[in-house]
Amino acid sequence: MFMEDRQVNVSDTDNKAYQPKIAAFLCNWCSYAGADLAGVSRFQYPATIRTIRVPCSGRINPLYLLKAMANGADGVLVSGCHPGDCHYISGNYVARRKFALIKSLLKHVGLEEDRVSFSWVSAAEGVRFSEVVKGVTERVAALGPNNSVFKVKDGGGTDE
């Protein structure tokens, strides 16, 4: 669980000139803890994500994804507890329903599907967390910088 699969060399994305910046919404109980475990175990992954800690993946309003994109994020990662493991019983199911909808909306308006990723990472899955970040980084990097319909100079103003 701890040291296996450690990779001292970061994935090859860091050699390319362009490195994406990804907003990562992590639930406090599973994925954030999984990210901590990746750290404790020194599983290296690319320095592309900027974490925003939320209590539960169910807390994430679809608006946040659009806001992140509008403010220059090249991609968004949302990660919560595995189905059935939610600290709040069913928050991750709430999240899953929302993301199914937002994904089809984003596709509809012409945003590349790979810019937005959802995953489940438990508190015990440090390796998995680093793999997820590597995977997301590769997919977003392949798409290049985000120049989509959502990217607005001033971030599209604040909500409220």
Added chain:
Amino acid sequence: MSQNKVGAVMIVGAGIAGIQSALDLAESGYLVHLVEESSAIGGTMPMLDKTFPTNDCSMCILSPKLVECGRHLNIRIYTNSQVIKTEGEAGNFKVTIKQQPRFVDVDKCTGCGSCAEVCPVKVDDEFNQGIGKRKAIFKQYSQAFPNAYAIDPQKCLFQTMGKAKGKDICKKCLKACQAGAINHDMEAKEIELEVGSVILNPGFKVFDASSLEYYGYGKIKSVVTSLEFERLLSASGPFDGHLVRPFDQKEPQRIAWIQCVGSRNAKVNKNYCSGVCCMYAIKEAVIAKEHSHIPVDTTIFFMDMRTPGKDFEKYYNNAKDKQGVRFIRSRIYEVTEAEDGSGDSIIRYSNEDGQISTEQFDLVVLSVGLEPGESSKALAQTLDLKVNKFGFAELEPLTGVNTSREGIFAAGAFSGPRDIPETVMQASAAAGAASALLSQERGTLVSEKEYPAEKEVAGDVIRTGVFICHCGVNIGSVVNVPEVVEYAKTLPTVVMATEKIYACSQDAQASMKELIEEYKLNRIVVSSCSPRTHEPLFQETLKEAGLNAHLFDMANIRDQCSWVHMNEPEKATEKAKDLTRLAIVRASMQQPVQPVFMEMNHDALVVGGGVAGMTSALSLADQGFVVHLVEKAPELGGIAKRFSTGFRGEDIKAFLAGLIERVSSHPKITLHVGKEIQDVGGFLGNFTTTLNDGEQIRHGVAVIAIGGQEYQPKEYLYGQDPRVMTQIQMDEALVRHDDLVTKAQNFVFIQCVGSRCEESPYCSRTCCTKSVKLALKVKAKNPTANVFVLYRDMRTYSYFEEDYELARRSGILFVRYSENDKPVVNKEGATLVVTVKDHVLDRPIEIEADVICLAAAIKAPEDGKKLSKWFKVPLNNEGFFLEAHMKLRPVDFSTDGVFMAGIAHSPKNMEEVISQAKAAAGRAGVALSKEQVESAGLTAFVNKRKCTACGTCEAVCSAKAVSVDLENRVAVVNDALCKGCGACASSCRCGAINLRGCTNEQIVEMLNFF
């Protein structure tokens, strides 16, 4: 036992054990007197660099506990003190301690260090194991509590020369100290304290390697001890974590570890295994590779690799297979200095097959064993306690923590070598035992902490203070901390930003409070490690400074930045800046939040009626709590019903009968035997468990102690021939004098059956000792019997080494086999033939066996998955329950109010099970002793004007905390039920419902500053 009990406990020794016991007791309503011989609390842990098997930085995990202990209102700390006399009996002891003068007033000293700067006397620094110097006025380490200097009277010029002659010699420190804290006239004083119980955790010292000349320690400069090596690795060590040889500052490229120095050595009366050295050597090798700028070759010379603890085997496999640490099974002849002038050492050793080799190394690390320190021996003598032949305290059998005197308990290495989790477990167990003894006096001597009135911040201009932590080298060696500080200063709302070597240290907390005052800060941001571990510590500091605890945020620039981007310092620095910026934005929009208090149900549920469950239940009931004990089998006892004798010869049948009797007759214990759990709901303070007969039990905490199961071997003809049996079956056969074993002449024990293999990559811990015990039993009954033990590594840790030695002397033959070349069992006619390749003879040998005893693995409990779901607690890959923290929270789950004990946590022997069961009860007792459950109050709230009463929030709320008030057409949140997940807030189509501490506005603003 005294009738006039006192609700206070004395704890002697303030290492991790003492600190844990102190916190447990102080948190459960007892006054604690913590007595420490040196000038600061902390013990050995602060000296260590990293800890196995998680590679957590030792100081980082200890530091919050140091701070918590140091500032706890109901823990009185006496440094430089020793126990000199005890009177009285359990429940009411009078203990006299002698406090040596510190010559520095702890209340006045600010820890600034001006005194040490001017002090002209340099002496060897004990904290750094003599590598490096300290002054005669010194502080052991930078995070030390008390954060105050102390004068070493044996070294101070004035104390040694001036005082007696009445001359003003030196006294430079006196002039340098602006705080007027230094007082050279302080005198020793005796303090008499009344306590109900005493807990002893004086720790250990390491073996003096210079007494074994052939290792060259003290003569060859490139030979160091493992503790010295820890200091070489440590960021706070003499070379700031730069791995170099102390004498020539050369970076070592070839490092060797020699195991069992001062352990497993009958010639120096150390015929026991120190238990921790194999793991620390592996850890040091792995960390050395990680730490060094140049590639490092690491070699460990060992006899048996002993990694029987939880997840240790995986750590060993990883070091061997993935990290490239070389392991050589060998005997060391001697270490000599290389003659090429390099300062290197040459190790001459013999391989397993007897071949002799020599090899040159830049640095040789001696894995020194643990032994009782002089003060431990003195303490045992002062208190008139039984000690064993090695000088360790002798505990009463099957009690886990009881010394030979009633009311006096022991934890940690006082009673034998122990690693940190075992020590912490025992510390909580001892606290639980003391609490059980004194339960009527709970709460009689303690006082409540009072905080300054909370400053009103509404409407004030936001003034954010930012603290960026180096975490020694953990962050600072990757992230450019000063650059992040400068960057933070440029951000909106920030009025000051500064860096800290360790933001979590006591002095950093003090400075944070001062800066809050000085700059009139009303928001605080700390960029350091994970908020999951350190947020409470910083929030406490805010409260002490009169700020609401929630006017705060943390950026995790260690676990999620420097540790995972070790090879990309520039990108890591950029990320640290971004994360700090996001935290500043979030903090600037935080509003004060008041905690919510909920009712506490003071009953406990214990799941599992084996030794662990019954021990936990008894301890909790003795602490004064009502206990419900649920066991699914038709009777109590668990797997122990099948055991005859314990590892120290105890009569298990009698012990178990006594335990069942006490549990069955205890007025506070309700038994639910033959019942299964059907469902569990709720949270700390308010659980409801439903049994299969429909009964509902309401309880405040739960202890999971559901045991494990014996592996049913598929190999070695098990199940096909009655002569092939498991250890438990053989034990039973011996007890009933079965002809199968009484008439047998040739016995073969096969170790690691279902353990340490690909499917089960862990060691079952107990089987080596069990086989040795069974083999000895056979040999005692029939001295002419031929007994073979086929093993991979004999893991007779601690005092079981003596049994192993006795077995060899009794003529029992130990034959090692390797994982890739396992023994083969065949039936030739009616004869069982075992074939195994002998590594010494280097050829296969055949043994005709009458009995084959398989050391079948201990497997995880079958009901683990169900309970894991119901209580929302995690399992590890092998199905054992996963604790909140492997080192410092060995019986807690990360879910509040749920605890674990026994085999369900990991394989262990009965003594260890009992210790852990008492620890779980101790920890559960801490939770139950609280009047109310306090929750942070980070709940949802409704803006009535925006709410349309559509009911979406009610529909998504799994806690049933939100409901629509149909009369007023508005959603209402029940704060007591709301868990703060925020699903309602993200689902509200009107933006009417929001979450305290994580509002829509905050997150959107963070994204605007992305």
